[in-house]
Amino acid sequence: MTGIDSVQLRDVIVHKVGNPTRSENLVLSENALTLNDELVKRMLTKYFLSSFNENEHYHFTHLSDLNLNEVFTYVTKIFEDPSAFVATSALLANFLHSKSTHARVKEGELYIALFDQVPLGTEYKQAIGIFKSENKENFLKVFTHGRSLEVISEEGININKLDKGCLVFRNNKEEGYTVCVVDSTNKKNEAQYWVSDFLQVEPYADSYHNTDKYLGLCKQFITNEYAEKFEISKSDQIDLLNRSMDYFKTKDQFSLDEFAEEVIHHADVVDTFKEYKKTYESVKNFEIEDEFDINLSAVKKQAKIFKAVLKLDRNFHIYIHGRKDLIEKGYDELTGKHFYKLFYDEES
Template sequence: MTGIDSVQLEKVIVHKIGNPSRGEDLHLSENPLTLNDEIVRGLLTKYFLGAFNENELFHFTHISDLQMNEVYRYVAAIFEDRESFMEQAAYIARFLYTKSTHVKVKEGELYVVQFDNVPFEGEYIPAIGIFKSETKESFLRVFPHGKSYEVLHEEGVNINKMDKGCLVFRTNTVEGFKVCVVDSTNKNNDAQYWVEEFLQITPYADSYHNTDKVLNLCKQFITQEYPEKFDVSKSDQIDLLNRSMDYFKSKEQFSLQEFAEEVMHHQEVVDTFMDYKKNFESAKNFELNDEFAIHINAVKKQQRVFKTVLKLDKNFHIYIHGRRDLIEKGVDEMTGKKYYKIFFDEES
């Protein structure tokens, strides 16, 4: 998140959250942090807010009634009555403790934070932050000792790396607020307790969400399903990745039918892609729109993970940006080694 210089850090309380399945305890603080040092306030603000992508928005949900979503209810109570902050923060901590039983959930500090003047969608509004630090890093502290220096080892939190975070903006209350989320320690879906069991949030079905998820669908299809179902080389996969990204970069609107015709070309590939899309939606438990406005920020985000590098053993990396017809693959009869022949006009 950018433009956070105006943010006011109103209250911060820290609770210790263990894993009950390992016999670790819950330790609740009796008082919020004393924040008299402006440098510390600035560092905390950067730590809490720096990792969020305000374009990727979620909202609280529940299968039967939104009011039964515990975190939504506790946060709404703080927005309604600022004096209830301590009480509701304790409820949040107790609830997280009950959801921290997965074997991979680590003990850590829970921060509940009351913000004001947070920039969001052209306004400056109140927000509630819920953060958990699980990863400790080693630091060396050098200090003078007489006429010499000594070094001590300490463990602490890296303020440039947020483990888990949730930022709730005071807007869209009836729909479950607008929420940003970070979960950098469970990118492989090993222990999705933070998003699925604790927060119980779901993405807003907006242009950012649709663009991001369809590009993610394309990447997974091309790198996993496409080579499994068809006899294609790595360069063919990269070519299809490039054509997919070029479509999103050159269009303002996404059309599934148009995308299939312009990018996939062959009907058997299109049919396989459509089947993969259905399975993808079922596994992720959401439905992707067949038509939507393309969000340029989502395209830029996904472009960073669209790998278009052809790696040949440990000797060569070939960056392919287009023109699959200028690459020829073969096998040398004398050595039995594979080769790529690349045609070009000028060397630069």
């Protein structure tokens, strides 16, 4: 998240939440932190907020009634009655403890924070943050001992790496608020207790969500399903990845029918892609629309992980950005090795 210089950190409290299946306890603080040190407040604000993607928005959900979503209810209580901050934070910690039963869930510190002046688009909103630190790192501390300097190792938290976070803006309450989420650990489906079990949030079906998820779908289909179902060379896979990304970079709107005609081409591959989309949506537990406005922020994010790299043994990595017609693949019977022939105008 950018533009956090204006953010005011009002209250923070820390609890310790363990995994009950390993007999790890829940330790509750009686009081909020004393925030007299401005440097500590700035460090905490940076630690809490800098990892969020402000373009990717979620909202609280429930199968029958939104008011039965525990985190939604507790957050609403704090928004409406800040004097209940400490008591309600304990309820949040208890609820998280009850959901921390998966074998992969680690013990850690749970921070509940209340902020003012948090940027949301062109506005500034009050927000509540729920953060959990699970991973510790070793740091070296240099100190004076008599007339010498000594070094000791201390365990602590890297403020540049937020493990889990949820930022709830006081906005769109009727729809389940506007929520940003971070989950840097336990990304496998079986361990997504933070998003699915504790927060119970789903992404808003906006242009960012649709663009981001469709590009993720394309990448997984091309690199996995396409290679399994059809005979395709690595260079052809990369070409399809490039054409997919180029479509999103050059178009204002996405249309599945147009994408299928201009990028995928072959009818049998199109049918396989559409079936894969249904499976992908079911596994990920969200839907992606077939027509939507393309969001450039989502395109830029996905472009960083669309690796158009052809790896040949351990000797060569070839970055392919386009012009598949300038690549020729062959086999040399004399050496018994495959080869690629590349045609170009200038060397730089």
